[in-house]
Amino acid sequence: MEGKIAIRKIVVPGEEIDEKGKPGNGVFVENGKLYSAYLGIVDTRAGYVNVIPLSGCYIPKKGDKVIGKIIDLAPMNWVVDINAPYYAPLHVNDVPWRVEFGDTGRYLSIGDVILAKVSNVNELGQVWITLKEQGLRKLEGGHIIKISPFKVPRVIGKGGSMIQMLKDYTGCRIYVGQNGIIWISGPPEGIITVIKAIRMIENEAHTYGLTDRVKEFLEENRGESNGNEE
């Protein structure tokens, strides 16, 4: 890791974007000019100019796989914190079990963590999630860390290359929710290395050549440390 690392162009809110194209996400138009709405990096693809924020909260999108925590029980549903501005209800019809009225606590109790899918979102920001699909389930054991939801694509990498590399080097099972919550399970040394690597990806998400540097880091750190994050 020597020399300067190339950085993508950073824009601030209200900064004019010097690119031609249709306004995409994170961009607004005034007097025919494009301006950034976020502190982020400019990304032009398929004729659209987008600004990808460098920080911010998760906004649920239909079809996203998210990791959430049960925070409350009701007779017909659970309330799930999915790290978004709004809590999401999980209705008993959306789980793979047959739940009697008022018996929700037998299946999922407060503090349990689930891998769920966003089944619907409306313009008021209300969110519904479901567990009724292959691979969606309650997550038992393991470690949980939070990252910025905008850095999730970088942790996954192109076609899952980054996450696959983390799994291969450490022997851990990793689930990355689109909401920036990551669940890791495996040998303690592996978990520590994965957390360090993810923190590194998070800090350097806006640079080029990240995969190679993470690979180098994983080569150097095959286990060791005491179990405390940071």
Next chain:
Amino acid sequence: MGMKSDIKLIDDNGLRIDGRLPNQLRPIKMEVGILKRADGSAFVEWGGNKIIAAVYGPNEAYPKHVQEADKAIVRARYNMAPFSVDERKRPGPDRRAVELSKVISEALESVIFVEKYPRTSIDVYIEVLQADAGTRVAGITAASLALADAGIPMRDLIVGCAAGKVDDVVVLDLNKEEDNFGQADVPMAIMPRTKEIALLQMDGDMTYEELTTAMEMAMDAAKKIHEMQVEALKRKYIKEVDEDD
């Protein structure tokens, strides 16, 4: 303001009590992302002012009756620490702090895309650690940095800047002595891109011409402060990369 005194605030060379020219700002330092637990934060040192701003949210707004069905609400709290002034200030919100919280909330709301987050609140906490006149404008400058750091969509960064009248001269960015013994103080919040005004208050009195000059001065200064803001925001990400080398 308005107090009679023998202090000469502007000397024969036209320099001010701290040696500045009439249209010169105090030294300003800005830093972004200083608090780990907040969603966004900033620290601004503006002359003798030391101010921390922290942003939390958007989160679902509670109590429920304050929610707006179609937009987010912006709740700013301006607070002065008991040790921020010469004589210990009684802690807690007073008349002045309540007023400033309200006008700052409204100024910030005008640049945020509030319609993106219905039913939520965006909470901004502005803590004045050391006060030396012009804390509300320094607070707005810090709050806008913290909002950008929190990833909240905005039309523009917002810049606070004050101007005033001292010894019959229109001057920029008053310090403590000029604020106490001067003739007028005009704090402003400006959107530097469109030159729109988000906040304008006046304490003391000025003629229309003097007010126009004061506003022009603040507009010019806003450009400079905006450049510093942009530099501070970008520096955070460049620094993060360098640290790991």
